[in-house]
Amino acid sequence: MAEEALKVLKMDQNRFVEEHTDPKLIKFLELHSSWKNVAEAEIKKMYEIIREG
């Protein structure tokens, strides 16, 4: 783990920025940026279960 941390600390700044602006990461963060998304996901899952049951 220390080695992995060291690799990040030594990482080239451009690569670091690239990793942290990666579209997949941004999409993931957007999804997790609102409690409304969580509440909607719960309700939708309940509805799916009821509908399929």
Added chain:
Amino acid sequence: MKIMSDLSRAGLLVIGNPFKFMGGAPRRIYNCLKMYPRIGIETTLYIPYSHLLLIKTMQYLFGIDEKNLYETLWAIEKEGVNISEQTYVQLEKTEKDFLKYVNILKSHGPLWIFNDFVRLFPLINKKVIEQTKQATEKDEVIKNTFSKKAMIYIMDNNFPDWIVTGSFISKTFQRPLFLLLQSIPFGSLRKFVISEWMRDRYFYEEELFRILVKIYLQIIKQTYLKYKFLYTYHSISDSLTGLLSVSEVPLKLLKLDVWAYKKKKPAGIIVPGNAVDINFRECLNPSKRDEILVKKEDYAIFYARLEVEKGIFEVPFIANHLQQYGYKVVLVGRFSSMKTKRTFERLCGRLNVKNIEYFGYLSDEDLWKILSRSKVLIYPSHSDVFSLVVLESLFLGNSVVAYNIPAINSVYGSLKPVKNY
């Protein structure tokens, strides 16, 4: 949206603890509760009396102002959630009952209380049901909720009394029942014994006899917990409509996926299972994100509850390696005990680690400032369901180095800045 309009006609009766000062799970319940009315779901909250008594004890032990309890309930009500009348009635009753137990403790000693609890234990489920029955018969808010065909939603699997309560209400009103898994109340006994042994023998350097006695008592406790929970799950299987989970971790580790399959109960993972506070949203604004990434400094951070389970004793070893290359490690949080703190300091001394800067417990605002400047979160946690620490760190532009535990792998495994192995 059709789904939401169908469900808003149905409504939701939530069984849960929304007092966010009590930890991650209540915080999640608080945040979701506030959102249901905003997405058009008529929502009612019911907190079982047994749990209110526990909250009262926590409040007493940690010196939390009673005002906080009422303010939390009022904040939820303000967002449009109905609070069952019995929750307020029983909250007042807990005050009296709690003082009664404190007086018994003072006059008879802890052993008497323990014996009393052991004697009363078989009656607890019966007692929970009696109180719930009373609440459902008397409470106009709950009755009104069910006149609109509400569904019942138990928002944490960590408390058997919630599960018993939800199941009873579901059977009484013949309505669907959902259970959300967001905790691991019992785990693998083998792993548990190994980790206890490692902690006590190698880190705390305790005597062999004391360790063996402690492990023996813990095995009894863990076995008892496991059977208590399995019994509770089994007892509600008739009324249960489905299991929901904040990540695949509780389903897999508790083997509830197998249980659900055998019982023919659907189980689903919520995506997203968690979220951050609204302030984090601005970190997604491209110019703000660039600003954060440009201002990064070359140091690592670890923040969490500072305890063995979160990997606090691995931190000095990691810091020792980084020290050789001139990097520092920032440590934020509260030690779980003085023993843990002393062991941590002894380890740092033994390894001659001098590059750890300890900030103690910080307010959210101060923590975010330090976190937005650090480059990498070291997160040697051994156990998690869905790490909010990792999520917040990613928002603030930190790479994350963690073990390949199921919570990290299943939720964050495919993201470039997360290095798990």
